[in-house]
Amino acid sequence: MGIPLQIVILGASGDLTARKLVPALLSLAGRCTEPFRLVGVARRPLSHEAFRAQLRAELPEEDRQAFDGFAERVHYLQGDAGEDLTPLGHQLEALPGGAGAGRLFYLALKPGLFLPAMENLARGGLLAQENGAPWRRVVIEKPFGHDLASARALNRTLQSLLREDQIFRIDHYLGKETVQNLFAFRFNNTIFEPLWNRQHIELVQITVAEELGVERGRAGYYDAVGAMRDMVQNHMLQLLALIAMEPPSSLRPETIRDQKVAVLKSLRIPSGDACVRGRYTAGNVGGQAVQGYLEEEGVPAGSTTETFVALRAELENWRWAGVPFLLRHGKRLPKRFTEVKVQFRVPPIQLSDAPGTEVLADGLACALRPNQLTLSLQPRETVSLGFGVKAPGPGMTMVPAQLAFDYKDRFGGQTAPAYERLLLDAMNGDPTLFLRNDEVEAAWAAVDAIPGQPVRDYAAGTWGPPEADRLFHGCEGGWSHG
Numbered sequence: 001m002g003i004p005l006q007i008v009i010l011g012a013s014g015d016l017t018a019r020k021l022v023p024a025l026l027s028l029a030g031r032c033t034e035p036f037r038l039v040g041v042a043r044r045p046l047s048h049e050a051f052r053a054q055l056r057a058e059l060p061e062e063d064r065q066a067f068d069g070f071a072e073r074v075h076y077l078q079g080d081a082g083e084d085l086t087p088l089g090h091q092l093e094a095l096p097g098g099a100g101a102g103r104l105f106y107l108a109l110k111p112g113l114f115l116p117a118m119e120n121l122a123r124g125g126l127l128a129q130e131n132g133a134p135w136r137r138v139v140i141e142k143p144f145g146h147d148l149a150s151a152r153a154l155n156r157t158l159q160s161l162l163r164e165d166q167i168f169r170i171d172h173y174l175g176k177e178t179v180q181n182l183f184a185f186r187f188n189n190t191i192f193e194p195l196w197n198r199q200h201i202e203l204v205q206i207t208v209a210e211e212l213g214v215e216r217g218r219a220g221y222y223d224a225v226g227a228m229r230d231m232v233q234n235h236m237l238q239l240l241a242l243i244a245m246e247p248p249s250s251l252r253p254e255t256i257r258d259q260k261v262a263v264l265k266s267l268r269i270p271s272g273d274a275c276v277r278g279r280y281t282a283g284n285v286g287g288q289a290v291q292g293y294l295e296e297e298g299v300p301a302g303s304t305t306e307t308f309v310a311l312r313a314e315l316e317n318w319r320w321a322g323v324p325f326l327l328r329h330g331k332r333l334p335k336r337f338t339e340v341k342v343q344f345r346v347p348p349i350q351l352s353d354a355p356g357t358e359v360l361a362d363g364l365a366c367a368l369r370p371n372q373l374t375l376s377l378q379p380r381e382t383v384s385l386g387f388g389v390k391a392p393g394p395g396m397t398m399v400p401a402q403l404a405f406d407y408k409d410r411f412g413g414q415t416a417p418a419y420e421r422l423l424l425d426a427m428n429g430d431p432t433l434f435l436r437n438d439e440v441e442a443a444w445a446a447v448d449a450i451p452g453q454p455v456r457d458y459a460a461g462t463w464g465p466p467e468a469d470r471l472f473h474g475c476e477g478g479w480s481h482g
């Protein structure tokens with residue numbers, strides 16, 4: 001039997017709380033042996049009942065009945081995270097467990113409020129863990145800073161208020177089953193790991209493609225951030241770290257995180273030409289006419305923010321020297337998918353009559369690369385391995401074939417949403433799937449070092465500016481279309 005648990009969400013009337021945190025907590029409430037209390041804090045005046053009704057209304061119809069059983073454990077406090085938070089302390093004292101409860105504070109606030117909120121929690125004595133007080137932890141949402149200098153400043157202040165093991169920097173990609181599978185798949189299947197290096201792998205490409213443009217009401221946030229900081233610096237570099245890290249010697253959180261940091265520290269974008277930035281103009285996505293980024297509501301006139309990034313990166317380490325890692329993310333692309341594709345080298349001699357060739361856009365005839373391992377993360381959750389087989393008939397003619405695995409076929413639709421897993425880990429004090437201070441800083445250092453590039457237009461519904469295709473050289477092939 002654990003100690004009682006109190007969860008506090010600062011910024012509790014917002015989108016993240018309604019769409020992600022409450023559904024995840026509701027699901028966990030049904031499974032936790034120790035019932036926890038949830039206290040929501042925001043500035044608007046709400047009674048406990050009005051707050052509960054608001055959360056209930058935001059839930060899908062099928063979850064509302066379960067929420068009714070949970071509602072009496074949900075509380076509200078009108079408060080400003082930028083001001084004195086001692087009333088929060090009083091409210092928590094009065095709840096079951098009081099000061100003896102473990103407390104998880106979730107900062108679902110805009111980034112400018114992270115530090116004031118932390119300082120006010122500390123001033124109110126809410127973070128103190130000394131003198132036998134039970135654990136106190138803080139979950140911090142992305143974006144964690146907007147460059148290396150701001151991330152460092154944020155880390156320094158956090159560490160003056162808390163120990164590193166109390167800080168849980170979230171990247172929700174790490175809560176996804178298929179992202180955890182990148183690690184599990186590599187290190188638990190001995191047939192792949194011996195090939196996982198520059199001798200056998202020609203190229204790795206990672207795509208996060210979105211059909212959506214900037215979401216309603218998010219233009220202000222997005223325009224200040226752009227594709228590189230919103231997606232590449234965090235989620236995509238995490239995918240890259242998992243694909244490229246050395247095997248850790250154990251599953252201990254620090255051992256795993258040490259290896260991820262080592263990858264991020266070896267990341268280089270060799271020249272200005274190796275990065276392409278783009279911005280969508282009006283076009284057609286999925287048969288629907290859509291407007292350009294500059295016409296979207298809330299985007300400032302004259303914005304130079306990118307909605308597309310493609311990179312050709314390298315890892316300066318023994319395992320990967322010379323292997324290009326191509327990363328691409330964009331909004332208003334023809335199709336939504338997230339995928340990692342590992343392309344193996346062609347055999348040194350072609351022992352077939354017709355090894356198969358493909359003619360690339362620039363007229364080059366290249367041997368087919370049949371050996372590709374594709375890990376699809378969304379919308380499909382699949383692993384597939386391409387290989388060549390002999391076509392029936394005389395002679396030795398090779399044609400491509402595939403072995404495929406689908407999570408749904410094997411496990412049904414049973415995978416828990418990312419936030420549920422991450423909240424559970426934070427409650428249990430397991431930081432493995434959260435980012436350490438040096439990990440965030442290494443990712444920012446890599447992104448900050450990328451030379452500035454002009455923003456090139458691409459029509460919505462296309463695969464981005466044509467310059468992105470030129471990041472593939474010679475017979476390396478081209479971008480996946482999912």
Ligand SMILES: NC(=O)c1ccc[n+]([C@@H]2O[C@H](COP(=O)([O-])OP(=O)(O)OC[C@H]3O[C@@H](n4cnc5c(N)ncnc54)[C@H](OP(=O)(O)O)[C@@H]3O)[C@@H](O)[C@H]2O)c1
Pocket residue numbers: 010011012013014015016017019041042043044079080081082107108109110111113141142143
């Ligand atoms: N939404 C997502 O899917 C998502 C995904 C990843 C990361 N995030 C991150 O999560 C954070 C929250 O995002 P969101 O989309 O939920 O934002 P949001 O919809 O704008 O909600 C912000 C919340 O903060 C409250 N708030 C604002 N100022 C406050 C203050 N001084 N003291 C206490 N509460 C205050 C607001 O309510 P009052 O106005 O009543 O105070 C509201 O409840 C941001 O850092 C965002 O980058 C969000």
